[in-house]
Amino acid sequence: MTAPSTLNTLHRENAVEILRTLPELSVDLFFTDPPYSSGGLHSGARAQAPGQKYVGGDVKTKYVEFGHDNKDQRSWTFWCMTWLSEAFRVAKDGGNLVCFSDWRQLPSLTDAVQGAGFIWRGVAVWDKTPGRARPRMGGFSQQAEFMVWATKGAVKTDIGVCLPGVFSERLPHPKRHMTEKPSGLARDIVRLTPAGGVVCDPFAGSGTFLLAAQEAGLHWIGCEIEPAYHELASQRLGGAT
Secondary structure, three states, X not given: OXXXXXXXXXXXXXXXXXXXXXXXXXXXXXXXXXXXXXXXXXXXXXXXXXXXXXXXXXXOOXXXXXXXXXXXXXXXXXXXXXXXXXXXXXXXXXXXXXXXXOOOOHHHHHHHHHHOOOEEEEEEEEEXXXXXXXXXXXXXXXXXXXXXXXXXXXOOOOOOOOOOOEEEOOOOOOOOXXXXXXXXXXXXXXXXXXXXXXXXXXXXXOOHHHHHHXXXXXXXXXXXXXXXXXHHHHHHOOOOO
């Protein structure tokens, strides 16, 4: 069982350090959106600040920057293996992992997920809708991000949940976080957690996934190392710190 002092707590510490303190077999769902360290095909582009990589030049909103987003492909994969290995230890048997990725990091993430011990079950799609697409001349628009789904052991079918493979939801602007994900999607994903279960988001950002868990009456554990986003997420969660 997870210690009561840890449940329903948003930590402002390094995610790996917090995961190492959690007991084995204590989390039902890891639902998270880690820094992608993406936004470019070359090291110079990846080393830019997130606001340069992920926010279009025509966007007027100024978002708070976040760190830990400048790894190259190999170091990002190694880092994912580090936190995913801890997540595997902490996950309950039959527990789920749902982790966001963009198209560039999708192959590396699926490798890391399996290397950590999870069974890769598939990929779901967040369709941002045509109004949020980034056109690419001569090819396909960038209109989607992806959720890698994996389990620790067999899939639990007794919760009676069957989710779609594509979630079409247009995120309102301005966003709270430059890489924010939709609330409706989050509410659907936390349904994978049984009543009274525990949802963990090691990279909470503005707290959308944790808030969905809280609204569903579930326990939650979160980490967000950036002070501004930790404060924002804490406010959304009703002052829990």
